[in-house]
Amino acid sequence: MNKVKHLLTVLLSVTTFTTAYPAFAESSQPTSNANQTNEQTRARIHTELGAGYFSRGQYAVALEELRDALSADNRYAPAYGVMGLVYMELKEDKPAEENFQRAMDLAPGESEIHNNYGWFLCTRNRFDEAIKQFNIALGNPLYPTPERALTNAGICLLQANKPDDAQGYLEKSLKFQPNQAQALTKLAQIYFQQGRLFEARTLIERFFANNQPTAEALWLGVRLARKQSNKDAEASYGLQLRRQFADAPETQLLLQGKYD
Structure with missing residues (x-):
C-alpha cells in the first residue's frame, strides 16, 4: 500500500507536469496550450491518457497511448518521462532508463523528470545517483513543488541508512508543505528513534489531523x-x-x- 501511494505521488508529478514523485502533471515546459501545434496537442492528450492508465495499473494500454503521443510528436518530453515510469513498474530497467534520459535530453530544465528519474534510481538502490537527480530538480528556482523531490530524497536516504541526512531534506519539505503525509511520518520516525518523543508526537498528530x-x-x-x-x-x-x-x-x- 505504501508503495502504491508513493507511486501516485510520482504520477501526480507526471500529469500536472507543472506539478515527488509518483498525480499526473504535465511538464512545465514553456509551450502554452494556446500556442501548441496540432501535433503537440495530440501528444499532450495521449500522454495524459497514458498517465491515467498507468495510475490504474493498466500498463499495456498506457504504453499504447504513449506510443501514440510520440507518433504525433517524437520530441514531446513528458511522454518519454511517463514511459520511463511505466517501464520502471514493469521492471524493464533498460527501456526505463533510456526513456528517462531521452526526456531529460529534451527538457533538461524539467525538475519533475529529474525527480521521477531520481526515484527510479532510488528503487534500484543507486542512492548516490538518485540524490544527485533530486538535487538537480531542487536547483531549479522555478520548480513549483520542491516538497516532492525533498520528500523523495529523504525517503531515499532512509533506505540508504542515512537518517541524519534524510532529516534535513524532510524538514525542508515540511517548510514548503506542512501537511505532506510521507514527510510527516518519516520525520516522526526519525525523531522517535532519536528519543525526541514530543516532537515525534506533534508530527504524527498533525498527520492524523490532515491525512x-x-x-x-x-x-x-x-x-x-x-x-x-x-x-x-x-x-x-x-x-x-x-x-x-x-x-x-x-x-x-x-x-x-x-x-x-
Whole structure:
C-alpha cells in the first residue's frame, strides 16, 4: 500500500507536469496550450491518457497511448518521462532508463523528470545517483513543488541508512508543505528513534489531523503512546491498526508484541 501511494505521488508529478514523485502533471515546459501545434496537442492528450492508465495499473494500454503521443510528436518530453515510469513498474530497467534520459535530453530544465528519474534510481538502490537527480530538480528556482523531490530524497536516504541526512531534506519539505503525509511520518520516525518523543508526537498528530490513517502511521502512534505511557492513545491506535489493516506487517508486529 505504501508503495502504491508513493507511486501516485510520482504520477501526480507526471500529469500536472507543472506539478515527488509518483498525480499526473504535465511538464512545465514553456509551450502554452494556446500556442501548441496540432501535433503537440495530440501528444499532450495521449500522454495524459497514458498517465491515467498507468495510475490504474493498466500498463499495456498506457504504453499504447504513449506510443501514440510520440507518433504525433517524437520530441514531446513528458511522454518519454511517463514511459520511463511505466517501464520502471514493469521492471524493464533498460527501456526505463533510456526513456528517462531521452526526456531529460529534451527538457533538461524539467525538475519533475529529474525527480521521477531520481526515484527510479532510488528503487534500484543507486542512492548516490538518485540524490544527485533530486538535487538537480531542487536547483531549479522555478520548480513549483520542491516538497516532492525533498520528500523523495529523504525517503531515499532512509533506505540508504542515512537518517541524519534524510532529516534535513524532510524538514525542508515540511517548510514548503506542512501537511505532506510521507514527510510527516518519516520525520516522526526519525525523531522517535532519536528519543525526541514530543516532537515525534506533534508530527504524527498533525498527520492524523490532515491525512487518512496508514498502517505505518498507526504503528508509530502505538509505539509513541507506549513510550509516553499513554495507554488510551496506545489502545486507540492499536484498535484502528487491527481493524483497518489486519494483514499489514505492522499489525503482525503489534500482535506479536514486537514494539522495538
